[in-house]
Amino acid sequence: MKLDELAGARRTHKVFGPEPIPPETLLELLAVARFAPTHHLNQPWRFRVLGPETLAELKRVAGEKEAQKLDRAPTLVVASAVLTGDLVMDEEDVCASAAAIMLVLLAAAERDIATYWRTPAVLRTRPGREAVGLPPGERFLGLLHFGPAAREPSPREREPAESYVEFLA
Numbered sequence: 001m002k003l004d005e006l007a008g009a010r011r012t013h014k015v016f017g018p019e020p021i022p023p024e025t026l027l028e029l030l031a032v033a034r035f036a037p038t039h040h041l042n043q044p045w046r047f048r049v050l051g052p053e054t055l056a057e058l059k060r061v062a063g064e065k066e067a068q069k070l071d072r073a074p075t076l077v078v079a080s081a082v083l084t085g086d087l088v089m090d091e092e093d094v095c096a097s098a099a100a101i102m103l104v105l106l107a108a109a110e111r112d113i114a115t116y117w118r119t120p121a122v123l124r125t126r127p128g129r130e131a132v133g134l135p136p137g138e139r140f141l142g143l144l145h146f147g148p149a150a151r152e153p154s155p156r157e158r159e160p161a162e163s164y165v166e167f168l169a
């Protein structure tokens, strides 16, 4: 599939089948992250694959309502960026890590694996961060959901390129 088509085919899924992604397939997807550009070649992205005990602890600190949402997908991965405290470098490293996440989502789409990039509030709290082992020096970027698609998302509308592209003199 051409990249244009793949980018168009990637969608946010909110209903997943129960079968987890095998660890070797997940590692294959996460390995694609390393091809993202980074200014200092420092590969600032981090991915933590949640095991059952970690998920149980996250659900405990999240509370009952949010805990239900954490059961939507069979495989969950916390994505973050390592920060240094240098504001310019941190901004670049967050951008690089977001690019790395996007590569992972595209690699999943290419394999017909459904994904959902979500930013639940619990992972911005201290107990939530501690539950998934996020150290203070890392910026939480997303809780990535993976699994088989159980329901196709409704068609999306996007503004054409002309609405956000400007050719300057």
Ligand SMILES: Cc1cc2nc3c(=O)[nH]c(=O)nc-3n(C[C@H](O)[C@H](O)[C@H](O)COP(=O)(O)O)c2cc1C
Binding pocket: 010, 011, 012, 013, 117, 118, 119, 120, 141, 142, 153, 156
């Ligand atoms: C940084 C980031 C955070 C997101 N967080 C959420 C979220 O917390 N909840 C949610 O429903 N969708 C979240 N999304 C998914 C977007 O809502 C979704 O990409 C958008 O609706 C477009 O749909 P599509 O991905 O199918 O094109 C997030 C996307 C990004 C890039």
